Amino acid sequence: MFFKLIHTDKSTKARAGLIQTDHGTIETPIFMPVGTQATVKTLSPRDLDEIQTQIILSNTYHLFLRPGQDLIEEFGGLHRFMSWNKPILTDSGGYQVFSLQELRKLDENGVHFQSHLDGSRHTFTPKSVFETQRKLGSDIMMVLDECAPYPADEAYVDKSNDLTLRWAEIARNLYETTQPLYGHRQWLFGIVQGGTFLPIREKSARALIEMDFPGYAIGGLAVGEPQETMMEMTDFCTDLLPESKPRYLMGVGKPHDILEAIERGVDMFDCVIPTRNARNGTVFTFKGKMVLKAARFKNDRQPIDSDCRCYTCTNFSRGYLRHLYNADEILGLHLATLHNVHFYLQLVKEARNAILNNRYAEWKTKIISSITKDILN
């Protein structure tokens, strides 16, 4: 069985489950660190292992352009190329391509775009991105979708979603009629679109459920809409989606967004925030967040969080980390990233424990009030 629902919290929709892949079992809810270019920035596979990373996400668009799908196939797939033997989810590349704005053009067949690297022209179709993901050999593949911008009018979103559904059908058929290349199984997720319009969300979800995907993503959120809207849409979608399939809220998010979405029945998350913010000097803890570069931490001999067990917190002070940022030393980026990803993984792990103990809502309220604070000393 691909997904096993272990337990649902007594008073919320929050779920604990297991996703079983040929590269290992993932305990949900889970956060997937983002390894855009076949590396989670500044972290080695053994670093990821150490902080108990269970699955990473990598970006088809970026890998397609560099180093290229054929090169990765030559190396025996993405796992071998990057020396990561746990699960990998790849997105379809659609989100990145649609972000190109002026550099892309959409039609029924797919999306034509120019590389952000060298302006070279390429086309993604539902079939091509599926085949690229076969070559990458990710454990979980995503269908090509159009992620409508926010705000967008209802007619546009409806038409866009219809196209996404036609593309999903193509990918679903290919999934049925093709085989993985490297001897391990791959699973395909459909993506619920529909912007902020409940009727379109419903149409999208029902059509995808009909196609019977191994899992479902909720897409088109975290693109600028208010958090309340994001949660309303998420809540609506998880009510429609089957209990027996994993649910993945794409591109989310801040720690408190993740906790709110878990409460609404989401199982999987990815976001660049822990890695990107670490490189900018912002770190998260269960006691709040802090900007390590701030002058106030110059003489601070405390670790980022004295209760944190990560390598960074058990060995280095805020003052030393601030010095590393100040001196443009790469070690600072590495140590802060290690801490932040560790924090995200601990957060979902504790969430899972709270679910298993039927006290999710209470735990969530307490944790959100503390993680959203600003640590000043």
Place this chain on the structure above:
Amino acid sequence: MFFKLIHTDKSTKARAGLIQTDHGTIETPIFMPVGTQATVKTLSPRDLDEIQTQIILSNTYHLFLRPGQDLIEEFGGLHRFMSWNKPILTDSGGYQVFSLQELRKLDENGVHFQSHLDGSRHTFTPKSVFETQRKLGSDIMMVLDECAPYPADEAYVDKSNDLTLRWAEIARNLYETTQPLYGHRQWLFGIVQGGTFLPIREKSARALIEMDFPGYAIGGLAVGEPQETMMEMTDFCTDLLPESKPRYLMGVGKPHDILEAIERGVDMFDCVIPTRNARNGTVFTFKGKMVLKAARFKNDRQPIDSDCRCYTCTNFSRGYLRHLYNADEILGLHLATLHNVHFYLQLVKEARNAILNNRYAEWKTKIISSITKDILN
């Protein structure tokens, strides 16, 4: 005993010894990775431990400017600040200051300079840099010296060396009359100067030997002179220096320079080459060196060196590393640095074994012919 000479090779001057500090014993000959700003670039202390780093070097000039000696004192010294509990050698800052050229002015008392960071004005004196190194708490401290440029005329070098000797005397007296700040012992090295002039080298060595330092550095080399000249000066100095004291050839060097100097009786080395070249994409192996960025390695599934046991070589291919450089990913800099420093440490370790087995010259000739090759496939 601070230094213990274990064995001298039967047919060369190459020596195996032990340097005993309160942070651990160092097996010589040894290479010291450079941690300019309280971090060996891209490597954490546990990375350094893993590749069996026995001592690192850090730069007084850089630490003096940022984060400042008083801050490091507040943190309990450099070991604690950077979480490195093995030996540290600090230079005097002199070399960096004299490299500032237009921004510095020398007189009898010391050297006045402007920070390369913000133009602020400072003075280093023999006393001030000694006191700074007390605050840093390095296991091995260096006296302030003037490193004469190459080429320089004999009169200038002679005068410069006389000043260096007067400064050495001041430092030697302070060493006798002051105490370490953190409960562990610190040792002070004199620096033999004299440019490429044997009579001045001799005067310098004899005067410093008279002052009875715990160890001696050979300075003013690796500043542009031919390798042959560097080795001639080194050979001359080690003939003069006492057998019972460790000898450190400052700023050297390329792998084959180190092996030549070991043959001439040098025990300690430091250089930015393994770390800096790694960041530029050049890696060293016992089979030769290679530029990882080269297009020829695009599809190369071999590790940098299939016989190397470092984390990089046991997990990653040249093709993957090339991709990381190409994509400006920090992980590439880290993995190549880890490999290069590991290589330098293995090189001196094997040199030590060859000395202990009385086959240094033979081993050196064989190794130099292979490490200086260019690996093309």
